């Protein structure tokens with residue numbers, strides 16, 4: 001608003017300082033061009049009316065519809081390893097940052113979030129909002145102590161918005177400048193074994209995040225090769241996370257969800273791989289595993305505001 005005011009004042013000043021001839025010429029031009037300028041003005045006013053209508057429509061959209069519409073645009077050219085432009089990423093982040101639990105029909109009193117003392121690993125519920133070949137939107141509902149084990153997002157850009165509660169996130173990225181090891185050995189000093197023992201393949205990863213997050217907090221974003229592409233969620237309290245994946249998991253397209261175990265750096269010794277003592281805590285060995293048997297994710301119907309799919 002300040003800039004606009006300054007510009008108006010400057011224009012007024014410049015016009016009053018024009019020589020008389022120039023003013024006359026300017027007046028004559030404005031008369032001869034009056035029809036053209038009137039039609040330009042009409043078209044401008046039509047354009048601004050259309051812009052106002054679009055803005056009004058945008059403000060009338062439900063937050064989840066706005067999220068869907070934004071995803072549709074942001075992931076229009078989605079594919080394995082394709083990262084949307086920084087401008088698009090920021091636009092989607094801004095939409096997600098504004099979303100509240102009630103915008104997706106959630107409240108902490110719902111049964112999904114109830115503590116179940118009889119289960120060591122309480123069931124998690126996934127509320128599916130939308131999935132197409134470009135992106136997916138859904139909500140993970142975790143009761144206290146619920147865990148989504150360490151898993152990856154191959155070639156994907158992932159937005160996670162904590163809607164309520166407190167959650168511990170631990171995430172890793174691969175260390176790319178060390179050999180992918182197929183013959184790691186268990187360090188005998190760690191395991192008290194007399195001989196080094198052959199182990200399945202492990203790969204070195206660096207810790208990206210290892211912290212508790214409490215809503216409201218910023219949307220976290222991970223990318224195909226950084227930002228913590230492998231992550232594990234642990235519910236400190238009951239919590240809900242809105243997840244947007246672009247593109248979504250797809251076995252035929254090679255985007256398979258893999259689960260991992262993580263081991264301290266000191267547990268394995270691998271030739272040519274060394275890390276300064278003070279940084280060892282920041283590294284871990286990841287080893288592929290089957291989907292954990294005690295992981296239960298129940299799908300349920302999303303019952304928040306409907307979206308109109310386009």
Ligand SMILES: [Fe+2]
Pocket residue numbers: 151153231
């Ligand atoms: Fe994930």
